[in-house]
Amino acid sequence: MEYFVQQLINGITLGSIYGLIAIGYTMVFGIIGMVNFAHGDVFMVSAFIALIAYLIVTAWLGIASVALDLIAVLIVAMAFTSLVNWVIERVAYRPLRGSFRLAPLISAIGMSIFLSNFVQVSQGPRNKSIPPMVQGEFVLSKTHDFPVTLSYKQLIIWGITALLLLAFWYLVAKTSLGRAQRACEQDRKMAALLGVDVDRTISMTFVIAAALAAVAGTMYLMYYGVVTFSDGFVPGVKAFTAAVLGGIGSLPGAVVGGILIGLIETFWSAYFSIDYKDVAAFSVLAITLIFLPQGLFGRPDVEKV
Amino acid sequence: MAADDTVLRVEHLTMRFGGLVAINDLSFEVERGTITALIGPNGAGKTTVFNCITGFYKPTEGRIALHRGDATVWHALDALTDSGKRGIVRPDGALFLLERMPDHLVAQQARVARTFQNIRLFPGMTVLENLLVAQHNALMVASGYTLLGVLGFPSYAAAERAALDKARGWLDRFGLLARADDPAGDLPYGAQRRLEVVRAMCTEPVLLCLDEPAAGLNPRESAELNDLLLGIRDDHSLSILLIEHDMSVVMGISDSVVVLDYGVKIADGTPETVRNDQKVIAAYLGVADEDVAKVEAAVGL
Amino acid sequence: MAAGAHTGRVDMAGALRSAGFTGVVAFGLFLPLIAFKTDVDGSNQLVLTTRWPLFLALVAVCSASRFFYALLVGPWLARRALRPARPRPAWRNTIANWLVPCGIGFLVLYPAIVFFTAGFSGGQKWIDNLGVQILIYVMLGWGLNIVVGLAGLLDLGYVAFYAVGAYSYALLAKTFGLSFWLLLPLAGILSSFWGVLLGFPVLRLRGDYLAIVTLAFGEIIRLILINWVALTNGYAGIISIPRPTFFGIPFTAGDDGFAAVFGLPFSPLYRITFLYYLILALALITCFVTVRLRRLPIGRAWEALREDEIACRSLGINTTNTKLTAFALGAMFAGFAGSFFAAREAFISPESFTFIESATILSIVVLGGMGSQIGVVIAAIVMIGGTELLRELDFLKDVFGPTFDPTQYRMLLFGFALVAIMIWRPRGLIATREPSVFLKERKTISAEMVKEGRG
Structure with a gap:
């Protein structure tokens, strides 16, 4: 039982990170109908930006307060990753909007290869590990030999995820930007005719997606303390799985899907086989798409004759 | 039993999408070598009938039987229905239950061909x-x-x-x-x-289903199409089922007309009888039955 | 956008403005990852170093190229767009007619040309690294072209079938000692069996979803190859796979080897040249069969499926079978290529069958122009040949210093080229379609008509 609770805590933490990335997939798919293949690599880039920002604030500026460090790193990572994704959309996707359907997909694959190799060339192929940013934990129960713990960093991840989801929900549901976004999702041409600046709305979608990925990247770095240039692909696919599982296009779906994937992966590793944990994730992806393509919260796709 | 020359028998066809009843207990027949028009206001369920006949939709209830060859094959209909099979093929003819067949087999074996409302070339x-x-x-x-x-x-x-x-x-x-x-x-x-x-x-169809073939055509093209359709009907003793909004086409070439409104058949018969049917006029003009006479007078019918 | 780009006039102020904006963006873009570098120091601690000169140079290059683009290239493009399109000159048709026979002739004579120009020892890498490498991708591209280009089914896990072919050959040859010539067709059959097996559940899916599921299947197969150590030896891979023989005569230095039998001095070149002709033959067979299939009912049904699946069904075409044959045939050719690959390398590991490979093959098909056989060849030469040629750019060491290694930038440039070519030609190099049959005149069909498929 204790083991189970501990895995539950770990799974939700991992799932929060996936959920934040998954929102990026779901938003971009919702608005321009493309799987942004490079999104996993944007997440990886953000983890590197966070790593460098962390080294600057701790080693160079010598700020000792953990809270200040974390906030500074988070803001820097969000700002620069947003810029990266804004440029990606501008350079690699916008010229292809409304063109041949495969072109943006190939362009996104190219961008994904470019980003991971850019980081490899510019930062070197080795694993980058940092000493733990946040230490300490709550011991929740200590029966038997197995203590159930909730570490501070897990708590921070939960807290920040919840806070950001709230802010993000407000943005989408209550602001004019969110309204423009939902209008573009329904019918881009009509939205443009009614005066919505479609280009700007799509750009903002990429910026928001990147900011959330940057939060995930920072959390990932803080949680694992290590990052490498190839860390974009597998978390990217898992987050995409989460988006599909929740129903692509559905924002709460992405979060729920993320947590589900986190839990599936954690429990699979804990109870079955850690070697096959990625096989489990990919299988969930395939099974969901084949048997439940509309996901948990998505609208069913009816074939028009 | 059905008349000797019947090609298609639609019986008690019902199609529901969730709570929406698109077709309700529809029955009609198509005779060999005739043109039957399926008409009705927008949203009456005409294309849904087509999709059920051609296997794109599985009807919720009802039987759709298609026959070719010798008329005696019709006698096997009830036995076929009970057998659970899709159809029977005999040297002298064949009989199929279309509601049991996937779309491509409806075209391949039962030889029902169709066109689409929004052209699909x-x-x-x-x-x-x-x-x-x-x-x-x-x-x-x-x-x-x-x-x-x-x-x-x-x-x-x-x-x-x-x-x-x-x-x-x-x-x-x-x-x-x-x-x-x-x-x-x-x-x-x-x-x-x-x-x-x-x-x-x-x-090489036995039954040709045309979904608004004259839509978007100018009057000359539409008249040409009429002649072509009458020609293939006569030369190939082909049966044609067509959905059409253009009344000049419907009245000009069809041998019989079935009128749908809200998924229910409100009239069928020759173009002449349907044209004078009170319910049809009401459905098209959108007035209550008792006002029909007034409207007719107003529009000069 | 600079106003000059629209009017075709030189607009200095606009060019400066856009150059300045690009400079600011590039500054922000490169600041974190170029200006700073993380290194591991002696005590295994991460330390930051700075690279301000490199960073500022990159920003300057970006800004300057934007400036010249806005000043010169943009207006030139705008002027060109205004000019009326000229009809295709006759010499281009002549070239097009002679391209295929000349190309095949060149490929057949290629080893001789290489030996003549680069000598026997120098020619080896040109045949093996460049010739054989490109031909493998041409063959894979042609195989995938059936699935993606003709049938319009987007497959991102094609490399899985390549892996099935390679592992089938490696395991069966090592375990049972069967010959290459027997296992080549067997590997193809096994791959096509997997093609049907994986194709069956995903038939209902369309578009990007199909792409993602095939990607998942591809990754699952790779992960199984990694983790099923008892069968595949995991990451370490399978070594000393038997090489193909010249109809029973091995290419070894011994008395019964190829050189000894034919009374020639021993050299690895015979084997390499033999492998070259083997893959050339396999690739040409793939092409021949595909071209032939396009003119048969099955090929027309594939293309019709790509154009409109519902119309296909209304005409009595069994779309399930039609899709599965496309999957099976595409997989079969990948299986052939895979067993050739295993026989050529004599070593295989899961590393050779990553998602990047699938992406490379797919991009060759899309860059070539979906459905175009010649396009695949050109795209393979550009993408594979181009990145292989980076190995030859040793003179860059004189420019950037001795530590500069151009091959490091191979995949970086590959990714960049994918994006750039897609923006330049979204429908690929040869986007037009040749009709499979005609009554009076064969008219090329322009790209705007041809659909890309939903699946």
Whole structure:
């Protein structure tokens, strides 16, 4: 039982990170109908930006307060990753909007290869590990030999995820930007005719997606303390799985899907086989798409004759 | 039992989408070598009927039986229904229960061909290629399911020549021969409509279902199409079921008319009887039954 | 956008403005990852170093190229767009007619040309690294072209079938000692069996979803190859796979080897040249079969499926079978290529069958122009040959210093090229379609007509 609770805590933490990335997939798919293949690599880039920002604030500026460090790193990572994704959309996707359907997909694959190799060339192929940013934990129960713990960093991840989801929900549901976004999702041409600046709305979608990925990247770095240039692909696919599982296009779906994937992966590793944990994730992806393509919260796709 | 010359019998057809009843307990028959029009206001469920007949939708309830050959095959209908099979093929004819068949078998075995409301050609293929695709199943057999074809057997070459001749004949008849080597997507709208009919005819259908064939045509094109349809009806003793909004087409060429409103049949019969039916007029003009006389007087009927 | 780009006039102020904006963006873009570098120091601690000169140079290059683009290239493009399109000159048709026979002739004579120009020892890498490598991708591209280009089914896990072919050959040859010539067709059959097996559940899916599921299947197969150590030896891979023989005569230095039998001095070149002709033959067979299939009912049904699946069904075409044959045939050719790959390398590991490989093959098909056989060849030469040629750019060491290694930038440039070519030609190099049959005149079909498929 204790083991189970501990895995539950770990799974939700991992799932929060996936959920934040998954929102990026779901938003971009919702608005321009493309799987942004490079999104996993944007997440990886953000983890590197966070790593460098962390080294600057701790080693160079010598700020000792953990809270200040974390906030500074988070803001820097969000700002620069947003810029990266804004440029990606501008350079690699916008010229292809409304063109041949495969072109943006190939362009996104190219961008994904470019980003991971850019980081490899510019930062070197080795694993980058940092000493733990946040230490300490709550011991929740200590029966038997197995203590159930909730570490501070897990708590921070939960807290920040919840806070950001709230802010993000407000943005989408209550602001004019969110309204423009939902209008573009329904019918881009009509939205443009009614005066919505479609280009700007799509750009903002990429910026928001990147900011959330940057939060995930920072959390990932803080949680694992290590990052490498190839860390974009597998978390990217898992987050995409989460988006599909929740129903692509559905924002709460992405979060729920993320947590589900986190839990599936954690429990699979804990109870079955850690070697096959990625096989489990990919299988969930395939099974969901084949048997439940509309996901948990998505609208069913009816074939028009 | 059904009349001797019946090709299609639709009985108690009901189609529900969730809570929405698109077709409710619809029954009608199509006679051999006749043109039957299915009319009704927008949203009456006409295209849904087509989709049920051609196997694209599985009806919620009801029986759709199609027959070819000797009329005595109809006697096997109830036995066939009880047997749970899709159809029976005898030397003297065949009988199929369309609601049990997937779409491609409805076309391949029961030989029901159709066109679509929003034209569905293969736009990137030439007109001629469109017609060869329509003869796919026959050519597939001739090519030894590809094996003989890859090895270059002469029997396939002969079959392909025959298929090309057939296509050429149809194109000539429908005035499309000059455009045979152009991509289908390049044709003007009216020609695309005609090409879709030609493509359906290349499958050698027993029943041809046309979904608004005259939509978007100018009066001259529409009149030409009427003549072509009457021609193929007579020459091939083909039965045609058509959905149409253009009343000049409906009244001009159909032998019988079935009127749908909100998924329910409100009238059927010859064009003449349907034209004077009170319910039909009400459905089209959108007034209560008791006001029909007033409206009729107003519009000068 | 600078106003000059629209009017075709030189607009200095606009060019400066856009150059300045680009400079600011590039500054922000490169600041974190170029200006700073993380290194591991002696005590295994991460330390930051700075690279301000490199960073500022990159920003300057970006800004300057934007400036010249806005000043010169943009207006030139705008002027060109205004000019009326000229009809295709006759010499281009002549070239197009002679391209295929000349190309095949060149490929057949290629080893001789290489030996003549680069000598026997120098020619080896040109045949093996460049010739054989490109031909493998040409063959894979042609195989995938059936699935993606003709049938319009987007497959991102194609490399799985390549892996099945390679592992089938490696395991069966090592375990049972069967010959290459027997296992080549067997590997193809096994791959096509997997093609049907994986194709069956995903038939209902369309578009990007199909792409993602095939990607998942591809990754699952790779992960199984990694983790099923008892069968595949995991990451370490399978070594000393038997090499193909010249109809029973091995290419070894011994008395019964190829050189000894034919009374020639021993050299590895015979084997390499033999492998070259083997893959050339396999690739040409793939092409021949595909071209032939396009003119058969099955090929037309694939293309019709790509154009409109519902119309296909209304014409009595069994779309399930049609899709599965496309999957099976595409997989079969990948299986052939895979067993050739295993026989050529004599070593295989899961590393050779990553998602990047699938992406590379797919991009060759899309860059070539979907459905175009010649396009695949050109795209393979550009993408594979181009990145292989980076190995030859040793003179760059004189420019950037001795530590500069151009091959490091191979995949970086590959990714960049994918994006750039897609923006330049979204429908690929040869986007037009040749009709499979005609009555009077074969008219090329323009790209705007041809559909890309939903699956």
